[in-house]
Amino acid sequence: MDTTTPLAHPDLPAHPAHPPGPSDPRSLGRARTAAAVTSVLVTAIGAAWFAGDTLWYFAADSDRGSTSLLTLVPKRVDATLAVLLGAVGLVAALAARGRWLVGVAVVQVVAFVLLAGDAGVLLLLAYLTALLFPVALVACLLWGAARHRSARIGLGILLAVGGAAVVGSGIFDGESLRSLGDGLGTGVRRHLAPHLVVTLFVGHGLLWAAIGIRAARSVRHACEACGRPGSGRLLLRWRVPVTLLAAACGLPYFLVRLTWLTGDPFGVDGHAVDAQPGLQLMGFLLGLTGLVAAVLTIGLLRPWGRVFPGWIPVIGRREVPVLFPTLAAGLVGVLMTVAGRAMVQSHLHEAATGGETRLLYLFVLPLPVWGPALLLAAAAYYLAHRGPCADCGRGDATPSPAGTRAQRPCSEHAR
Secondary structure (H helix, E strand, C coil): CCCCCECCCCCCCCCCCCCHHHHCHHHHHHHHHHHHHHHHHHHHHHHHHHHCCCCCCCCCCCCCCCCCHHHHCCHHHHHHHHHHHHHHHHHHHHHCCHHHHHHHHHHHHHHHHHHCCCCHHHHHHHHHHHHHHHHHHHHHHHHHHCCCHHHHHHHHHHHHHHHHHHHHHCCCCHHHHHHHHHHHHHHHHHHHHHHHHHHHHHHHHHHHHHHHHHHHHHHCCCCCCCCCCCCCHHHHHCHHHHHHHHHHHCHHHHHHHHHHHCCCCCCCCHHHHHHCHHHHHHHHHHHHHHHHHHHHHHCCCCHHHHECCCCCCCCCCEECCCHHHHHHHHHHHHHHHHHHHHHHHHHHHHHHCCCCCCCCHHHHCCHHHHHHHHHHHHHHHHHHHCCCCCCCCCCCCCCCCCCCCCCCCHHHHCC
């Protein structure tokens, strides 16, 4: 069954055989080509660091001084590693095979995701989501209001809550919007370029993660498309508690951001918030993002999370492809894990320099736990719903552990 086929009923059938994208041999070739391109870009950045300060944003006294591991060593060392690893990545992407390819992939992932990555990529994604998601949600509800009763109810609730927020908090007035625009403009000018450099590093590492997974499956003579044999029973057994933990991690942040609407905001100076009404508005939008993240994470467990709502244009009432939530949650989980490492580094830096350490922030925004939990939840979702593999044919007779939905044979998907 085509994953774009509309479903007649929200009580879902099992997912069809493994999606064709990863099982297509050309996908690995495209990933290696992309990795070769990013390797050239990484090498060019390293060469620019040798030549001067172009694209260099990682001095010890910079804004990233307490969150990026690149600031802990001299610039020449960072430049040497970037040029060397970029060159090795280029050669490996074009020619390496087998265990050599796996080894290079591991080195690239560790270097560019875990070590070179910091909280900047997650911040960029969070701000974009906080600004664009409410607009997209309202647009979808307006489109679906004439067609679906649920959209009319959702739109009414949104208008009621939004109206109460406008009247009760006063954060949506013209002054707040102007302050928000000024703050975003300043932030873009100061931080966009370094965020984009780190985004390139992390994206390069994630490409190598995809290549390494496929290459490792080949080395152990497993199916390159689905990874079988290997049922992931242990992860499936813990699927529900791990997913609930990931969902719960977003709630403290949402509740804390709600305090920014009061006269006593948690974690910041109330006078500073009053002096920058745009900061209050942005904080509220980021808090809503945390709540949305929690709801979407619960959707990894529930049947309603496997069908697009009918009030979404074009794709409404269509089955959610297995890889869509898997890759989305997995990507955010990686970025949260990297940002969690940066948070821990920041607290250790403050403790070592005699600065103020706010360990309570680790409970308000528990990224060191949230990221790995979301990664495991995404992997468990994939294992639970991937269905029989179109390449190797395995999966249709594998019993599902308790708490997971059994997959049906391919013949039943056409019914």
